[in-house]
Amino acid sequence: DAGVIQSPRHEVTEMGQEVTLRCKPISGHNSLFWYRQTMMRGLELLIYFNNNVPIDDSGMPEDRFSAKMPNASFSTLKIQPSEPRDSAVYFCASSFLGGQVGELFFGEGSRLTVL
Amino acid sequence: GESVGLHLPTLSVQEGDNSIINCAYSNSASDYFIWYKQESGKGPQFIIDIRSNMDKRQGQRVTVLLNKTVKHLSLQIAATQPGDSAVYFCAENPQGSNYKLTFGKGTLLTVNP
Numbered sequence: 401d402a403g404v405i406q407s408p409r410h411e412v413t414e415m416g417q418e419v420t421l422r423c424k425p426i427s428g429h430n431s432l433f434w435y436r437q438t439m440m441r442g443l444e445l446l447i448y449f450n451n452n453v454p455i456d457d458s459g460m461p462e463d464r465f466s467a468k469m470p471n472a473s474f475s476t477l478k479i480q481p482s483e484p485r486d487s488a489v490y491f492c493a494s495s496f497l498g499g500q501v502g503e504l505f506f507g508e509g510s511r512l513t514v515l
Numbered sequence: 516g517e518s519v520g521l522h523l524p525t526l527s528v529q530e531g532d533n534s535i536i537n538c539a540y541s542n543s544a545s546d547y548f549i550w551y552k553q554e555s556g557k558g559p560q561f562i563i564d565i566r567s568n569m570d571k572r573q574g575q576r577v578t579v580l581l582n583k584t585v586k587h588l589s590l591q592i593a594a595t596q597p598g599d600s601a602v603y604f605c606a607e608n609p610q611g612s613n614y615k616l617t618f619g620k621g622t623l624l625t626v627n628p
Binding site: 404431433439443450493497504505506508 | 523547549556557558559560561564604608612613614615616618619620621
């Protein structure tokens with residue numbers, strides 16, 4: 401299996417621009433997570449989908465952030481408008497959850513820099 | 516709120532030595548713990564996990580120890596190799612959640628040849 405695939409790997413944009421990050425989870429996994437990683441706050445859960453349905457979005461910072469999962473093989477995280485404080489590495493992870501939490505498989509991340 | 520506590524300390528060891536990375540957690544209700552390894556420019560990679568009904572679990576060259584009395588978790592790496600150089604995170608799963616993982620801030624392990 402190719403693992404979790406994220407794109408773009410790097411994104412540099414200017415404040416106010418829209419940013420869309422993409423994720424293809426591992427086939428057969430029923431759960432998808434978006435995490436944000438910064439030096440100050442470490443790894444933070446932004447949103448969790450189960451069977452394509454958002455279950456927990458309490459970690460989404462504010463209305464500028466939105467995430468979708470239109471089907472089992474694709475998810476997006478959108479920031480509009482972007483701000484410099486959004487600069488971070490954004491990770492997508494997938495898992496098969498059968499009742500108990502288990503191993504998460506992470507993608508290689510999308511490094512976002514907002515100028 | 517409660518969180519797994521690491522402040523990105525650094526551990527430097529010689530190749531071939533054993534490494535011990537520590538993690539203090541504060542949520543006594545957590546019942547599942549995982550160690551992840553993150554190499555530079557990559558995503559976290561699962562190493563080993565342990566449930567709260569165990570106090571020790573061994574993998575290939577790695578051992579995780581759980582001391583629930585003092586809420587302490589450790590990762591032992593035997594015969595450390597240059598490829599083990601990375602940031603190591605512990606994560607805890609609060610009891611009652613089947614998906615939440617709270618990550619610590621990580622420990623940077625540097626292996627000197």
